[in-house]
Amino acid sequence: GAVVSQHPSRVICKSGTSVKIECRSLDFQATTMFWYRQFPKQSLMLMATSNEGSKATYEQGVEKDKFLINHASLTLSTLTVTSAHPEDSSFYICSAAGTSGEQYFGPGTRLTVT
């Protein structure tokens, strides 16, 4: 089946710094990638949708200048959390969709901002 990886799996950063999370589709080309955020004991909340080669579409309430998304190729999307603060600590999950539209989820990245 389709495999999606994320790197890093865990990251700790200091408040005010930026951190980049990578999402890769390993065995298929992803025309669309999605980024979700999940707080403890809560559901997945869609942050943004990115299509290869175009600007990401952000959900209402998500700051595009704080959460920078780049989808430079059909197998890689990156999420950069800029000027991170403790309230940005969360579990970030990406998914990738091929031409069928079915989403395949990555294993998630645990971000802790100290």
Add this chain to the structure above:
Amino acid sequence: GESVGLHLPTLSVQEGDNSIINCAYSNSASDYFIWYKQESGKGPQFIIDIRSNMDKRQGQRVTVLLNKTVKHLSLQIAATQPGDSAVYFCAENPPSGGYNKLIFGAGTRLAVHP
């Protein structure tokens, strides 16, 4: 706004019993629904899906039922095993242009006791 909700936040069952997890959705125009299983610290794992032109779909030990009249979705797990312990999310794909957006429900934690 659009939302997908669950009736039960937690469900405890005995090993070997059948489990039923319920979900209510709000967008009557949604045409595709998915159940995901999420284990602690991992990304969601696809279980089963159903399109709106069906009212039942069966997989291995799992059955999804869709009642469009009352906008209700359920996941039935037969002969529940300890390995089924996880949080289960339903997700809804409302009509949208350009990409297959998913709206996740709140989740139900399934605890299987020996």
